[in-house]
Amino acid sequence: MLSSPAKPSANRSVLSVSDLNREVKHLLESSVPLLWVGGEISNFAAPTSGHWYFTLKDARAQVRCAMFRGRNRSVSFRPGNGREVLIRARVSLYEGRGEFQLIVEHMEEAGFGALMRQLEQLKARLQAEGLFEPARKKPLPFLPANIGIVTSPTGAAVRDMIHVLGRRYPAAEIELWPVQVQGQGAAQKIADAIAKAGRCGRHDLLIVGRGGGSLEDLWAFNEEVVARALAACPVPTISAVGHETDTTIADLVADVRAPTPSAAAEIASANAAELLQTLAAYRQRLTRAARLLLRHLRQQMQLTGNRLRHPREQLLNRAQKLDHLEMRLIGASRQQIYSRRSELQAALRAFSHCHPDRRLREDRERLTAGRHKLRRAVQILLQQRAERLEHTAQLLHNVSPLAVLQRGYAIVRDREGQVLKSTRELNIDQPVSVRLASGEFSARIEKITS
Numbered sequence: 001m002l003s004s005p006a007k008p009s010a011n012r013s014v015l016s017v018s019d020l021n022r023e024v025k026h027l028l029e030s031s032v033p034l035l036w037v038g039g040e041i042s043n044f045a046a047p048t049s050g051h052w053y054f055t056l057k058d059a060r061a062q063v064r065c066a067m068f069r070g071r072n073r074s075v076s077f078r079p080g081n082g083r084e085v086l087i088r089a090r091v092s093l094y095e096g097r098g099e100f101q102l103i104v105e106h107m108e109e110a111g112f113g114a115l116m117r118q119l120e121q122l123k124a125r126l127q128a129e130g131l132f133e134p135a136r137k138k139p140l141p142f143l144p145a146n147i148g149i150v151t152s153p154t155g156a157a158v159r160d161m162i163h164v165l166g167r168r169y170p171a172a173e174i175e176l177w178p179v180q181v182q183g184q185g186a187a188q189k190i191a192d193a194i195a196k197a198g199r200c201g202r203h204d205l206l207i208v209g210r211g212g213g214s215l216e217d218l219w220a221f222n223e224e225v226v227a228r229a230l231a232a233c234p235v236p237t238i239s240a241v242g243h244e245t246d247t248t249i250a251d252l253v254a255d256v257r258a259p260t261p262s263a264a265a266e267i268a269s270a271n272a273a274e275l276l277q278t279l280a281a282y283r284q285r286l287t288r289a290a291r292l293l294l295r296h297l298r299q300q301m302q303l304t305g306n307r308l309r310h311p312r313e314q315l316l317n318r319a320q321k322l323d324h325l326e327m328r329l330i331g332a333s334r335q336q337i338y339s340r341r342s343e344l345q346a347a348l349r350a351f352s353h354c355h356p357d358r359r360l361r362e363d364r365e366r367l368t369a370g371r372h373k374l375r376r377a378v379q380i381l382l383q384q385r386a387e388r389l390e391h392t393a394q395l396l397h398n399v400s401p402l403a404v405l406q407r408g409y410a411i412v413r414d415r416e417g418q419v420l421k422s423t424r425e426l427n428i429d430q431p432v433s434v435r436l437a438s439g440e441f442s443a444r445i446e447k448i449t450s
Contacts, residue, residue, distance in 0.1 A: 018095065030101075037063075037102065038110055041083050052079070056087065056102070065089065066341030067104035074145040075107050084110035106108040109441035114316035115215055119222050123249060126224070131231050137255040138236040144204035146173045148197045148235070150190060153178035155260035157211040157240070164262050169269035171347075175202065194226070198233040206233060208250060208263050209240030212318055218242050221250040230254050273346060283340050290333040297322060405437035423448050 014021070031171040032124050040342050046052050050069030055062050065087065067075075076268045079085060086109070089102035130136065143238040147165065151158050155175060177193040180186045186262040196272070197206050208230065210221070220226065229238055230253045239254035258264035304315070309323055401411065412420045420426065430445045 017098070021093060021095040021098050027093055028091045028093055034088060034105070036086060036088055038084070038086045040084060041079050042081050043110065044079060044081050052104075054079070056085075062096075062103040064099055065104050066094075066101055068106065071105050072107070079107065082220050103132060112443075113277060115219065119249070122222070122224055122227075123252070126227055126249065126253070129131070132252045136231075140236050140268070141204045144172055144201050144268065146205075147268055148175050148176065148203040149199040150177045150179055150193045150197060150204045150206065151210055151261070152181045155181070155211050157209060159259075160262045161207065161240075161265040164265035165269050167268065168219060173268065174400050182213070182217050183218055183426060186220035187226050190220055191223075191225040193228035194229040194233055194237075198235050203235050205238070205268050206235045207236075207238045207240055207258075207261075207268060208254065209258070209261050209264060210242070211261065212243040212246060218246060218248055221248040223249075224249055227253045238264045276344070279340060279344055279347070283337065286336055286340070288332065290329060293329060294326060346411060403436070408437075411435040 003351075005425070019045060037056060039058050039062075042055045042057055042062070044052070044054040052067040052072050054065050054067075055423065057063075057066050067087075085107055087102070087104045088106040089104045092101055092103045093099065126132065149158060149161060151161075158176065162174060165172060172296050175197075177197050179189045179193045181190065194206065194208060195201055208221075208226075209219070212218075218241055228248045230239070230250060234257075237254045238256045238258050239248070239251045240258040241248045241250055242260075244259035247257075256267060258267055301319065303316055405411070411434070413435070414420060414425075419430065426432075426445050426448050428445055428448065431442060432445065433440060433442050
């Protein structure tokens with residue numbers, strides 16, 4: 001015989017499934033703090049709501065994750081299955097199915113966050129040691145005779161730097177220290193090249209850098225060994241790593257930071273036009289000083305002659321000495337002018353390949369191309385305007401009263417030329433004029449039908 005099920009006692013507390021899930025969710029969210037979790041994405045889904053749903057897994061376990069639209073808008077990459085990521089999330093429970101899940105608030109590619117934390121720790125330590133202080137940085141020489149470049153021999157950065165230096169300052173000697181700029185062991189090779197270049201005694205200036213890339217590509221210039229090599233280098237240094245938005249520890253330690261390798265070459269080189277202007281200014285100052293000195297000496301001679309009228313011999317001796325000094329001064333001035341002219345001619349020969357004819361020729365070519373473009377654009381515009389005019393004329397013709405007359409209609413006017421539109425406006429024996437598609441005639445009303 002079956003027994004009836006036992007009834008719950010009156011004092012027993014019974015939870016519904018919804019209440020249980022709500023309590024567990026509250027317990028999880030209140031007791032577990034915000035945490036970082038790393039793993040591989042699988043089962044990634046992005047419905048039209050804009051939210052992301054996926055599973056984060058490793059070799060032994062997995063957990064469901066949700067990242068809502070307001071949070072995933074700040075993610076700089078598109079996640080997908082198989083991608084390794086780091087997430088900052090809070091633990092929760094999906095009450096509808098009783099599933100344990102993570103609510104993601106931030107996501108980044110795996111490895112990036114660790115690199116950034118490592119970078120910030122090293123930056124703080126070096127800053128505490130004073131390696132970033134402006135007081136310890138050396139000024140750059142105005143006219144470096146020898147410039148060393150520590151970079152990859154095959155990248156675009158070295159070609160850009162050599163091109164800019166050759167165009168702006170061809171008198172400088174350039175020496176390349178070829179190194180590996182990314183990958184395993186690159187930082188040590190860069191540091192060794194900086195140390196050797198600083199000890200060789202040939203360079204007046206050292207440029208260290210490479211072209212742009214990701215944080216991982218530029219990481220060699222964030223290594224401590226490179227920072228300490230730059231700090232210990234006896235030669236003034238310019239850091240030229242990546243693009244303008246890239247900032248490495250090497251940029252902070254070097255004496256000068258350039259936004260790009262090309263900009264580093266411009267900072268290191270003197271401008272040819274400025275040198276020529278400076279040389280011309282020196283020549284004018286020297287000539288002016290010589291003339292003032294001659295004028296002063298002549299005035300002194302005149303004053304001495306006025307005071308010593310009788311001792312003619314002493315006066316003649318002074319005049320002879322003055323003439324001798326004048327000839328020496330003129331000879332020295334001529335020698336200085338000749339020397340400056342020789343330097344100017346040498347500089348002009350060095351900069352002769354920077355002739356503006358090439359730029360003028362390129363400007364003419366661009367002007368010719370622009371003229372052809374303008375002519376084609378005008379022809380197209382005229383054709384479009386002609387087609388639009390023809391279309392408008394056709395529309396006007398279609399709505400013209402004359403076109404209506406061509407279909408057999410007529411226009412009837414009274415003596416005053418007013419168009420008659422109804423039989424109520426007509427009278428017997430009233431004269432009217434009738435306009436046809438071709439010609440016009442007069443008539444008189446004999447009969448009116450409504």
